[in-house]
Amino acid sequence: MNKLILVRHSEPKIEPKVRANRWHLSARGRDRCIGLAQRLAAHAPDIMLSSTEPKARETAEIAADTLGILVAVAEGLHEHERKSAPYVSAQQFRAAVEGLFARPDELVHGEETADQARERFGGAIKSVLDNHQEANVAVVAHGTVISLFVGAVAGIDGLALWERIGMPSYIVLSRPGFELLEIVESI
Numbered sequence: 001m002n003k004l005i006l007v008r009h010s011e012p013k014i015e016p017k018v019r020a021n022r023w024h025l026s027a028r029g030r031d032r033c034i035g036l037a038q039r040l041a042a043h044a045p046d047i048m049l050s051s052t053e054p055k056a057r058e059t060a061e062i063a064a065d066t067l068g069i070l071v072a073v074a075e076g077l078h079e080h081e082r083k084s085a086p087y088v089s090a091q092q093f094r095a096a097v098e099g100l101f102a103r104p105d106e107l108v109h110g111e112e113t114a115d116q117a118r119e120r121f122g123g124a125i126k127s128v129l130d131n132h133q134e135a136n137v138a139v140v141a142h143g144t145v146i147s148l149f150v151g152a153v154a155g156i157d158g159l160a161l162w163e164r165i166g167m168p169s170y171i172v173l174s175r176p177g178f179e180l181l182e183i184v185e186s187i
Helices: 027-043 054-067 090-102 114-131 143-154 158-164
Strands: 002-008 047-050 070-073 137-141 169-175 180-184
Touching (some): 002 143, 027 054, 054 070, 143 169
Parallel strands (some): 047 070, 047 137
């Protein structure tokens, strides 16, 4: 059985004046990628793919280098589109994400509905898996899109999952059926 390992990126350096999709990893975030790689080794990933966002790309590069596997960037794996959303408090952000999950077909936060983000991310995952059919594939992406996708394919509460997974964390699904095998909430 092959696996799909969905990895939430490590801890970014938060810069309120910079859009979140341009954030890089913090020093602590870079350090935590080594522990992430050590935990991922048990699942024997053959390749690691990443979203285009710096924090995900850096997570993938450090972990893949530690594991001695190839890393590549793939389109469509980025976070829920919210470039127009200003930096807000943690409480305000949580309320916005709650609204996104509660009304997935409505544009409640940013430029994409939850359904649109899940469909885009799911299409990117399908493409990645089609290109790596006989591999254990690790994909480094983002909390909201991972939670939307896993919630849909595994039939679990996506918002509750989003609340549980830290930076970094990962979720292991079987291939091709997407049976939920493991959730590692924090490294």
